[in-house]
Amino acid sequence: MEVSGPCQRGSSVCPVKPCWRFVGLLLFVSSLPTVASLVEGLYCGTEVCYDVLGVTREATKAEIARAYRQLARRYHPDRFRPGEPGLEGETQESAQGKFLLVATAYETLKDEDTRRDYDYMLDHPEEYYQHYYTYYRRRLTPKVDVRIVILVTICAISIFQYYSWHSSYNETISYLMTRPKYRIQAMEIAKQQGLLKGSKEKGKNRRSKEEVREQEEEVIRDIIKNKIDIKGGCQKPSLSDILLCQIVLFPYYLTIYVSWYVSWVYRFTICREEYGDEEKLYIIRRYMKMSQSQFDSLDESIKQSFLEKQLWIKENYKVFRKEQEEELKIKMATNWRMKRYRRWMKNEGPGRLTFIDD
Helix, strand or coil, X not given: CCXXXXXXXXXXXXXXXXXXXXXXXXXXXXXXXXXXXXXXXXXCCCCCHHHHHCCCCCCCHHHXXXXXXXXXXXXXXXXXXXXXXXXXXXXXXXXXXXXXXXXXXXHHHHCHHHHHHHXXXXXXXXXXXXXXXXXXXXXXXXXXXXXXXXXXXXXXXXXXXXXXXHHHHHHHHHHHHHCHHHHHHHHHHHHHCCCCCCCCCXXXXXXXXXHHHHHXXXXXXXXXXXXXXXXXXXXXXXXXXXHHHHHHCHHHHHHHHHHHHHHHXXXXXXXXXXXXXXXXXXXXXXXXXXXXXXXXXXXXXXXXXXXXXXXXXXXXXXXXXXXXXXXXXXXXXXXXXXXXXXXXXXXXXXXXXXXXXX
């Protein structure tokens, strides 16, 4: 069949298809929902919150609160009385719905941020999805002061720190009670102070061997806690070491450090004073990259040997460090465990696989 007219074969112009496309586009656009400033599910729904409370957009907080109280007294479920003037035709269910609407309007307008978002929605109804995002973001975001959250977090960390250190300290005491060195030392102190009476009591006051042993253990534990100096990371926990106290006392510590540093520079850099034993040990500890607690856990004889070798002088410390590394290499070379490990690595190391035939 041959088509005549402008749409015949060979013609480059055919107005029928573009016409139908334009009509289809108009029908599609007309079928889209129109964007309104009031959206069901947001704030007061299809009602204007200002109209619900009977106030204008320029109303103050006091006027909004006064209007809310008046309407709340009228529609509150506990105060609602059918047939009262102004409430003709209202039922208990409808009054309850209006009370919820009034409460929602008040919650929206009493907060400045929420009221500003609501006014923006009334003025810019075309930003449909933005209104949804703003509304639910504000509703789902916890309304808690960030400072309170930080304070509670710091307190929780501090409590965990203290009990963790206290538990570690008790474990250390229990371990030292099993070591002959500390146990014998504690027993001697207990005997000198007359704390171990043994089972010399007679009659009703006589105790069993288990009771005597338990008393000895308690005495030894108390002596190790109070009489024996435990240094390093296992020392008795102090409240001043927890995070909360460290933060509170930070200005004090900072002032002490600044004054100490200024004094150090003035005494030993400007005035060229000679170092004392305390200053020498401080320089040695810095060279060794040890914390104060780690350095304090060393025996006094070891610290004295550091002073005798003049390790506060950088050149002497470099020589000492090199000697320590050489001694460590020799010990590792002569250690039978290291020899066996190197032999295993050479013959059957982790890079080798041994296959067993069935």
